[in-house]
Amino acid sequence: MEEENTLAVLGRRFPGRVREVLVSPGDEVAEINRQDLLEVVDFLKSAPQDFSMLLDLTCVDYAPGKPRFEMVYHFFSLSRLRRLRLKVRLDEAETRVASLTSLWKNADWLEREVFDLFGVVFDGHPYLRRLFMYDGFEGHPLRKDYPLRRRQPRIRMRD
């Protein structure tokens, strides 16, 4: 029997709250609201969906589009060998989203990376601190409004 696609299951479980973006075998993409994130991923992680693996978590800056930011989560089910991509749009006025560290341990550093480079704040993260850039670095370098040639050297440069 053909396995039912995850988007259909999600649509039934969360009626009206899941927007389908794209469906193709093994490559399903859904968009949800910010406040629904923890509820949806909790459902996805538990059986029978069993998306036990968080492959990646990243952010996109669509400036000057509105809403400006988009969080992208990649999940993988080891038992069903399925992928799912989840998207959450974030408005510039409130770049906050729930942290997934309570469900996936590897979300820790991934979220710190996104916080470092995009300035998205993760509510519930145990230790939200810069991951790549050094102490004293100002701004978030992967934001579209970070000046291209702006340098912030740690030591004095030679002439």
Next chain:
Amino acid sequence: MAEIKKKHPPAGQFITTQFNSLLGWARKYSLFHYPFVTACCGMEYMSAACAHFDIDRFGAGWTRFSPRQSDMLLVVGTVTQKLAPALRTVYDQMTEPKWVIAFGTCTVSGGIYDNYAVVQGIDQIIPVDIYIPGCPPRPEMVLDGLLKLQDKIQHQEQDWRWKKKIP
């Protein structure tokens, strides 16, 4: 007549030179290098250092992993702003006389990484003697750069301890 011959050594057993060039000759063939390897250029450095290209043929085969024991600093690979203080410290810890080779385009000018994270050429941090461009440079280019450094050492004004002014 026999007595005169005893006083002068036979021809071919001695040479005359200047102390400066003698010191240069000694220094250029005994370079202890410190590899400051951060990125993909490291593979070419390993290739140049190992048996195929064998940097030891030119007297620079002795790799030291302490800057205090080395006199040639090989900066191999991208240097980020975050790493810059470490490179400066390594350079400061080397004893005189010391020379620096910028190995690869990233160290020469920042290369393709014209962005917030990368130092646009290590000569913004430390003085550089020889620039070896290439992404990455072939081992032949590295050896050519080394020969040019040796030439520079041979012809530069040598600095030695008892010549320095005591303040």
